[in-house]
Amino acid sequence: xxxxxxxxxxxxxxxxxxKYVLFLFVVVLSVGLTEAxxxxxxxxxxxxxxxxxxxxxxxxxxxxxxxxSITFLSISGFIFKNKNFFLIAKSLAPSGFVFNIIALVxxxxxxKPTWGTWWAWDAxxxxxxxxxxxxAMYLISWRIYESEEKVFKITTLIxxxxxxxxxxxxxxxxxxxxLHQPASINILSKSSIHSSxxxxxxxxxxxxxxxSLLIFLMKYNTELIKVKNKGLDRL
Amino acid sequence: xxxxLLFMNGYGIYVLSAFSFTLLSFSxxxxxxxxxxxxxxxxxxxxxxxxxxxxxxxxxxQRINKEILAxxxxx
Numbered sequence: 001x002x003x004x005x006x007x008x009x010x011x012x013x014x015x016x017x018x019k020y021v022l023f024l025f026v027v028v029l030s031v032g033l034t035e036a037x038x039x040x041x042x043x044x045x046x047x048x049x050x051x052x053x054x055x056x057x058x059x060x061x062x063x064x065x066x067x068x069s070i071t072f073l074s075i076s077g078f079i080f081k082n083k084n085f086f087l088i089a090k091s092l093a094p095s096g097f098v099f100n101i102i103a104l105v106x107x108x109x110x111x112k113p114t115w116g117t118w119w120a121w122d123a124x125x126x127x128x129x130x131x132x133x134x135x136a137m138y139l140i141s142w143r144i145y146e147s148e149e150k151v152f153k154i155t156t157l158i159x160x161x162x163x164x165x166x167x168x169x170x171x172x173x174x175x176x177x178x179l180h181q182p183a184s185i186n187i188l189s190k191s192s193i194h195s196s197x198x199x200x201x202x203x204x205x206x207x208x209x210x211x212s213l214l215i216f217l218m219k220y221n222t223e224l225i226k227v228k229n230k231g232l233d234r235l
Numbered sequence: 236x237x238x239x240l241l242f243m244n245g246y247g248i249y250v251l252s253a254f255s256f257t258l259l260s261f262s263x264x265x266x267x268x269x270x271x272x273x274x275x276x277x278x279x280x281x282x283x284x285x286x287x288x289x290x291x292x293x294x295x296x297q298r299i300n301k302e303i304l305a306x307x308x309x310x
Binding site: 036101229231 | 240250257261269276298
């Protein structure tokens, strides 16, 4: 089954895919921005400040999703001794980190008009900041360690420690009294958000997911060429 | 209409700065990733060009190497 994940086979697809993904991203983002900034209604309580949700929430969701995927891939890479899993995980990390930063900064901007402060050491914000630190440690480890064996071990350890924080982020609003409201969107039960706001939120989430796919593909192709460059040195 | 869109009941500065920060971060990440990719691709082409004919033939037997070269010439 892992032959399907062989870089030689994957590169045929990943080298051609970015231009199509970029096109799709621009189209979906344009629709999303129109919906989020013009067509969606204002909130009865927060007024137009609610529009920040359309960048803040998808960024937070995707950064959490990417970190979970990185952990799964790193552990799988270790179990199945498959280097390609580590390369995929490494290629996902930059967009996950940037989405994490976007979630923190836009959250801070949203906090000022709604809570009257740019920053609070609230459980959700603090745990998101901790996630950003884990992302930073993960990315720095790839830069500072030369030995593959060592970097695989250290990055897997970082992701295992960091994944403990993911359920804390998710349930922090239920476990502690925080400034954040409880989740408005539930997969298993009825969501409390109105469809006129849910639709633009889902479109923006799709746009952000396409962007992270685009960055992943470009980064993964770079990593594969790096491997091949080393191969040419050995010839 | 434009004024309404920019002012947003007094929240325009917050909303537009959040969206601008997001789009700027996207552009920066895209450009950095693109530069890294092009740099690595150019390095590959230069290394490939410096190989002698026998080594080049052996390297070209790998499909992925051919793909990288083809992509580099197309870009």
